[in-house]
Amino acid sequence: MLRAIILCLILVTCSAYRLLAVFPFPGKSHMILGEGYVRLLLEANHDVTYLTPAPLKIDHPKLRQIDVSSTEKGFDFDGLFNFKKLINKEVDLSDTNHKYIVMQYVTESLLMHPNVQKLLLDTDQTFDAVIVEWMYSDLYSGFSTVFNCPFIWSSSLEPHPMILRLIDSLPNPAYFPDHTSSLEPPYTFLERVEQLWNIAKTLYNRWRLKEKEESIYENAFGPAVKKRNRVLPPYNEVKYNGSLILGNSHVSTGVAFSLPQNYKAISGYYIPKKIPQLPDKIKNIMDKAKNGVIYFSMGTMAKSKTLPEELKRNLVDMFGNLKQTVIWKFEEDLDGLPNNVHIVSWAPQQSILAHPNCVLFITHGGLLSTTEALHYGVPIIGIPVFADQFLNIKRATTKGFALEVDINYETPGNLKFAIDEILNNPKYRENIKQLSLVYHDRPVSPAAELVHWVEHVVKTKGALHLRSPALHVPFYQKLYLDLLAVILMMPLVLCKLLKYMKNKLFGVLKKKGKKTKKNQ
Numbered sequence: 001m002l003r004a005i006i007l008c009l010i011l012v013t014c015s016a017y018r019l020l021a022v023f024p025f026p027g028k029s030h031m032i033l034g035e036g037y038v039r040l041l042l043e044a045n046h047d048v049t050y051l052t053p054a055p056l057k058i059d060h061p062k063l064r065q066i067d068v069s070s071t072e073k074g075f076d077f078d079g080l081f082n083f084k085k086l087i088n089k090e091v092d093l094s095d096t097n098h099k100y101i102v103m104q105y106v107t108e109s110l111l112m113h114p115n116v117q118k119l120l121l122d123t124d125q126t127f128d129a130v131i132v133e134w135m136y137s138d139l140y141s142g143f144s145t146v147f148n149c150p151f152i153w154s155s156s157l158e159p160h161p162m163i164l165r166l167i168d169s170l171p172n173p174a175y176f177p178d179h180t181s182s183l184e185p186p187y188t189f190l191e192r193v194e195q196l197w198n199i200a201k202t203l204y205n206r207w208r209l210k211e212k213e214e215s216i217y218e219n220a221f222g223p224a225v226k227k228r229n230r231v232l233p234p235y236n237e238v239k240y241n242g243s244l245i246l247g248n249s250h251v252s253t254g255v256a257f258s259l260p261q262n263y264k265a266i267s268g269y270y271i272p273k274k275i276p277q278l279p280d281k282i283k284n285i286m287d288k289a290k291n292g293v294i295y296f297s298m299g300t301m302a303k304s305k306t307l308p309e310e311l312k313r314n315l316v317d318m319f320g321n322l323k324q325t326v327i328w329k330f331e332e333d334l335d336g337l338p339n340n341v342h343i344v345s346w347a348p349q350q351s352i353l354a355h356p357n358c359v360l361f362i363t364h365g366g367l368l369s370t371t372e373a374l375h376y377g378v379p380i381i382g383i384p385v386f387a388d389q390f391l392n393i394k395r396a397t398t399k400g401f402a403l404e405v406d407i408n409y410e411t412p413g414n415l416k417f418a419i420d421e422i423l424n425n426p427k428y429r430e431n432i433k434q435l436s437l438v439y440h441d442r443p444v445s446p447a448a449e450l451v452h453w454v455e456h457v458v459k460t461k462g463a464l465h466l467r468s469p470a471l472h473v474p475f476y477q478k479l480y481l482d483l484l485a486v487i488l489m490m491p492l493v494l495c496k497l498l499k500y501m502k503n504k505l506f507g508v509l510k511k512k513g514k515k516t517k518k519n520q
């Protein structure tokens with residue numbers, strides 16, 4: 001009897017939720033972020049269904065994976081993220097409009113993927129909450145409508161207008177830049193105008209995609225909702241119905257913007273408490289490096305092998321003349337490497353940064369890399385290539401723990417200059433140690449926060465108490481344009497009124513005048 005009661009109590013207090021995590025974008029860093037959710041939610045004893053292009057190689061009784069890997073073929077990653085083409089300006093990845101168009105196309109093919117449709121059309125499937133990554137499209141919000149449960153946005157970027165507008169007012173462009181802008185406030189007059197222009201342009205371009213977006217929404221989710229005997233709610237109501245945004249951001253890497261109550265900054269949640277041991281080969285190299293190790297990685301999207309030959313050689317020569325040891329993550333072998341330069345095709349980045357001999361990180365400046373540099377307190381040299389990398393590096397240089405070098409044929413020389421400066425001037429190291437303290441000094445760990453907020457949303461059935469009233473106030477009301485219209489109309493109305501009264505009065509006088517004339 002007692003045992004039965006205890007068992008019941010345990011079951012009641014450790015209720016497991018059924019959660020769906022949708023991270024279908026086949027970029028490595030996005031998969032790392034998705035994996036973080038899966039790992040933490042499984043550890044918290046929940047049932048997790050993970051929709052991913054790269055199924056995890058783990059067997060867990062509470063994990064089910066939905067494989068959408070075939071969509072990866074639709075991406076021309078090597079064509080797009082190609083250093084040679086970027087340097088020669090053959091591709092322009094700064095065009096956000098293009099990004100929204102491409103991502104709409106990608107999202108459509110993901111949503112219509114047979115495995116996704118199978119999940120949606122299976123009426124036996126139920127979930128307590130859905131976590132969806134925001135990737136230049138609001139369409140994944142539709143999952144929540146099919147499963148009739150609350151949903152949470154996962155954001156891989158620092159807070160930016162196009163995602164915040166889904167849970168609050170559009171932030172003011174006078175001081176809140178979009179994630180593709182590398183301008184930091186305070187702005188000059190012209191910069192402020194430029195920010196306004198940028199956001200207006202983005203909004204206009206997204207408005208042009210609206211019709212197509214709504215038809216994707218209806219095609220992807222309509223049949224599944226109908227099969228569950230419900231009516232598909234309007235897209236506009238669903239996409240603004242997110243319970244939370246969990247952002248891989250933190251004030252230590254970003255700016256102290258005021259954020260809505262349901263934006264939670266949980267930067268670094270995916271970094272495990274215990275980092276994996278370094279492979280013996282790398283460990284040996286690092287242990288022996290008397291003058292410190294410089295770790296060089298341009299991330300996973302753009303492959304280093306697409307670097308022009310001349311640039312590769314000049315980089316190797318420049319590294320060869322340094323007294324530090326260089327570990328370069330590179331996808332191909334180079335011959336004639338100097339003794340102090342080591343090429344690794346795969347690198348456990350966190351474990352390398354955590355090694356006490358690591359003195360510098362040369363990176364493309366993706367948010368995960370900047371976050372990890374901060375986590376382990378290693379100063380950086382950024383060579384930004386696309387997306388938010390320019391902004392991340394700009395912020396890092398403003399905060400004084402980074403230097404920026406452009407990617408072009410002069411990179412090796414400029415890089416040498418930057419390496420000398422950053423290693424010989426102690427201020428970079430001091431700054432990153434200070435910011436690393438800010439980053440780590442939180443009341444609870446970001447991993448615990450992630451689990452807490454996901455559970456909170458389920459427990460409170462969508463955390464309606466955290467939603468901003470600004471969502472339901474139309475733009476013209478926020479700007480008091482209606483009041484402005486009234487004020488502008490006032491003189492006009494007044495004029496008309498005076499004219500009317502004048503005419504009336506004159507009319508009466510004239511009549512009177514005529515009458516008196518007749519009487520004379």
Ligand SMILES: *[C@@H]1O[C@H](CO)[C@@H](O)[C@H](O)[C@H]1NC(C)=O
Nearest residue numbers: 149150233237238241461462
């Ligand atoms: C919005 O979310 C709440 C809480 O999850 C839910 O009750 C409601 O049905 C949702 N509305 C729409 C239109 O999806």
